[in-house]
Amino acid sequence: MPDTSVPTPKLLWQPSRTLLRDCNLARYTQWLAQEKNLHFDDYPALWKWSTDHIADFWESLWEYFKIEHHTPYSKVLSGNQMPDFQWFEGATLNYAEHVFRQKTDIRPAIIFQSERHALTEMSWVELENQTASLAHFLRESGIQPGDRVAAFLPNSPHAVVAVLATMSVGAIWSSCSPDFGAASVADRFAQIQPRIFIAVDGYAYGGKAFDKRETVREICELLPSVEKVIFVPFLDENATLLVDKEVVMWNQVVSTRSKSSSFIVHRSQIPSGSSTLPALRAFRKPSFTPMAVICWSI
Numbered sequence: 001m002p003d004t005s006v007p008t009p010k011l012l013w014q015p016s017r018t019l020l021r022d023c024n025l026a027r028y029t030q031w032l033a034q035e036k037n038l039h040f041d042d043y044p045a046l047w048k049w050s051t052d053h054i055a056d057f058w059e060s061l062w063e064y065f066k067i068e069h070h071t072p073y074s075k076v077l078s079g080n081q082m083p084d085f086q087w088f089e090g091a092t093l094n095y096a097e098h099v100f101r102q103k104t105d106i107r108p109a110i111i112f113q114s115e116r117h118a119l120t121e122m123s124w125v126e127l128e129n130q131t132a133s134l135a136h137f138l139r140e141s142g143i144q145p146g147d148r149v150a151a152f153l154p155n156s157p158h159a160v161v162a163v164l165a166t167m168s169v170g171a172i173w174s175s176c177s178p179d180f181g182a183a184s185v186a187d188r189f190a191q192i193q194p195r196i197f198i199a200v201d202g203y204a205y206g207g208k209a210f211d212k213r214e215t216v217r218e219i220c221e222l223l224p225s226v227e228k229v230i231f232v233p234f235l236d237e238n239a240t241l242l243v244d245k246e247v248v249m250w251n252q253v254v255s256t257r258s259k260s261s262s263f264i265v266h267r268s269q270i271p272s273g274s275s276t277l278p279a280l281r282a283f284r285k286p287s288f289t290p291m292a293v294i295c296w297s298i
Helices: 017-022 024-036 043-052 054-064 095-100 124-140 157-168 182-189 213-222 250-254
Strands: 075-078 086-089 110-114 117-122 148-152 172-176 196-200 202-205 208-211 228-232 246-249 264-269 283-286
Touching: 017 024, 024 054, 043 054, 054 075, 095 124, 095 157, 110 157, 124 157, 124 250, 148 157, 148 213, 157 172, 157 196, 172 182, 182 213, 196 213, 228 250, 246 250
Parallel strands: 148 172, 148 196, 196 228, 228 246, 264 283
Antiparallel strands: 075 086, 110 117, 202 208
């Protein structure tokens, strides 16, 4: 018998009928009925189909979300055991290209606030321009598809710009939070040998400022593969960095416009995305092989 001495938990929130009717899951279920003649009475039934028919489920998502690809896939899924699954073999696309497919003037791309930064917004135009500028810098620095870009960044707009620019040229992205120590960061990044290192001067937490420039210097010494450091004065806008590498300031990089009028994107094999964006030449198109390696501490 149930324990009646335990009070019934208070219901904090439940979706409205309008939200239930208009949510993406509801629209997807309706799409399955219309396009695939698949009908489900409730969520558990939909979930069971998605796990019993894995390839059909993921192909339906590809079609429902209108994934833009530049070469078709020959097969949705091959292999029968992790980690040896192969997804959408032959397809090429770019994640950054897909992100900018959603750009709009109706709402900002990013809303950001931190302990030391007031609430700010970044428009899609500004995000696109900064991404284009950084991607141009990466190409001018000789970064090729498959090269690695590593970052020592907090959750800030800089990180969003950096990962989009990196993926747009087909490079591999990896990042660590600035609360890591030098040895921990080097242990991770040394395995991938990054050519470009993006780093902040420090961060704030719990009302305290943590200057991490000495840590950045140690990391640079431990990573001989790094050719250039992009320095982000996040804690102190007047901060500078002295290391035995070429140092370029973040604002200098993202304010330099490409002479080209289009946004080049490298299309990789899955996963990675298409549109034309100003100030970059074209998206690279890597294969569907994962192009993002992310080491992050929340």
